[in-house]
Amino acid sequence: MFLVFGEFMFSSEISPYIRVRAIYDGAIGLLRRIAEENELKNMYIFTGSGYTKRKLGPRLVRLLHDYLVPNHEEAIGIKDATEGYVRMVERVAKRSGAEVLVAAGGGKTIDTVKLAAHRLKLKWISTPTVLSHDGIASPRVSIVGDKEYSVKADLPEAVVIDLRIARRAPYNLTVAGFEDVVAKLSSVKNLTLAIKESKRLQAKYDKKTMGRIESLMIDKSALKLLEDVKQLEKKNLQLNSYHKFAKDAFIDLAESLLRCGFGMHIADSSQPASGPEHLWAHSVNHILRSRGLKPKIHGELVGVGTIASLYVLEDFFNTTAYEVTWKNFQQHLRYLGAPTNAEELGLSKKILIDALIDAAELGHKRRRFTYLEEISDRLTETLARGILRQSEIIQ
Ligand SMILES: [Zn+2]
Secondary structure, rough: OEEEEEEEEEEOOOOOOOOOEEEEEOHHHHEEEHHOOOOOOOOOEEEOOOOHHHHHHHHHHHHHHHHHHOOOOOOOOOOEEHHHHHHHHHHHHHHHHOEEEEEEEHHHHHHHHOOOOOOHHOOOEEEEOOOOOHHHOOOOOEEEOOOOOOOOOOOOOEEEEEEEHHHOOOOOOOOOOOHHHHHHHHHHHHHHHHHHHHHHHHHHOOOOHHHHHHHHHHHHHHHHHHHHHHHHHHHOOOOHHHHHHEEEEEEHHHHHHHHHHHHHHHHOOOHHHHHHHHHHHHHHHHHHHHHOOOOOHHHHHHHHHHHHHHHHHHHOOOOOOOOOOOOHHHHHHHOOOOOOOOOHOOOOOHHHHHHHHHHHHHHOOOOOHHHHHOOOOOOOOHHHHHHHHOOOOOO
């Protein structure tokens, strides 16, 4: 699986995209070697606001001491992925003369630093502490302003995932990362259908490109993770026993999240990674935010959205997403203890129905070519309710 090159661990198949990638217990310790061997200097460290700032921040400052900007004090904590924090990172980086930004934390820290690095044309290093979504090494950023929006950025210089740290993350966040990967069954399948209908997409995604995307995001990621879960089911283990009993499955999750990022890199778009299930998930969170309510975990919504999406593929298009049926998919999520319906998500039927209608409109406006538009010129409330009922998301 790994090629060992010097003391760095490379993966033969994904090394063209990122120079250094280290995924193992204690991988954090490698950062110093990465800095030394790649002649990195004037680094600046950013962390999350809680545990990572208190514990990981001081450790990284000590570890990278010789490679940081002069007068680097403690690592700077990032509370939210907002434009305000992105500007703060930009200011700090400019003022200190930073050349490399290190993002050590969850999705918000990584997105904020990733966007600041892109705007300042600086290198960045991704050190995710939670495996909760595919943004850990993607060239895309989700930032929350008036609306949540996704913008282009760059792949990191290096990705360092210390599995000892990632394993400590809450179980539901790890499952959310799993769901963000298996959701590609819906997003990539949707793209293949959209390509048939659009000359523009046919030009953008030729056979070879689509083959690479499907290989990275479906064969080596989504289907592989489902296979891992089937193995766990056979042994009657839960994903939270992943850690003790199925170490390889946990590494597969980390690798799959990276591969999804590389798929977006090849596509030069988030489209293969974000289909109707993502549009629906974003719409749900948009409705919640507009009412001053806390948004739900991305992967959890995307998982439920994928159940609906696979149902639509079977019932309206008479096909499956890579031979995974919505019912099977739902059962795998249930096995992992992930929410599969409105009640388990703690959301009302109305929000989920409204979000599905909004998703169709949003897809139309952003020319996302999702099959939602094809189902009906305008997805009616009755049709949206029917889809969610049939896929057992609402009663
Ligand atoms: Zn996602």
